[in-house]
Amino acid sequence: MGKIIAIANQKGGVGKTTTAINLGAALAVLENKVLLVDADPQANATSGVGVDPESATTYGTYKCIMGEVKAKDCIVETNTPNLSVLPTCIDLVGAEVELVEQPRREFYMKEALAEVRDAYDYIIIDCSPSLGMITVNALTASDSVIIPVQSEYFALEGLGKLLNTIKIVQTHLNTSLSIEGIVITMFDSRLRLARQVVEDVRTHFQGMVFDTLIYRNTKLSEAPSHGETIIMYDASCTGSVNYLNLAREIITKNKQ
Secondary structure: OEEEEEEOOOOOOOHHHHHHHHHHHHHHHHOOOOOEEOOOOOOHEEEEEEEHHHHOOOOOOHHHOOOOOOOHHOEEEEEOEEEEEEEEHHHHHHHHHHHHOOOOOOHHHHHHHHHHHHHHOOOEEEEEOOOOOHHHHHHHHHEEEEEEEOOOOOOOOOOHHHHHHHHHHHHHHOOOOOOEEEEEEEEOOHHHHHHHHHHHHHHHHHHEEEEEEEOOHHHHHHHHHHHHOOOHOOOOOOOHHHHHHHHHHHHHHHHH
């Protein structure tokens, strides 16, 4: 059975989608079969792997969650070996409203992914920068959650609220949900403040923080504009090396 990992943080601009795309790609090139699920109406994970979000209006996350189509019929192969994507488009915004009145509204994504779960080693869900119904659905469907935290002054802003939401999901909706770890993103070793933030996060959260740091890297910003993962865009750059190290850390952790 594949492990489902949500990438979540309601604070925008922390490298959440970059992490979802490139961690998925890194796990894939390390010979794991990976499905990237785009659960953010902005559809950046979809376009970031070279898939047109417009193609998801008929077959995508929205129709899949609402039970109108099967997940297996929506999945698209990417140009990264072993990496597939369940794309989305702006229509996903509608699910936030439509699910409110539904019974068992938090379980729609879990049910949608159940039929394809066994076909993958890892399913990575890119959550939207909010704590709305779709994010709650993603957390309910997941085995664990990775929290990207930017190495800047406001890094811990809102993190308490996210952890509280995770605790609520653990208590009422998904007792098996765990925190896979906190990953520090956009790290610049030249900045004393960045080093201080890393030290503070590691001190405060101790064993929850990954050893791997994701360094600030221009190639990571360039790759999505070419519709490519960092592995395919420049396999030797710092960003590729960082995400491959993070993937190895996760694989090792899950073998213990």
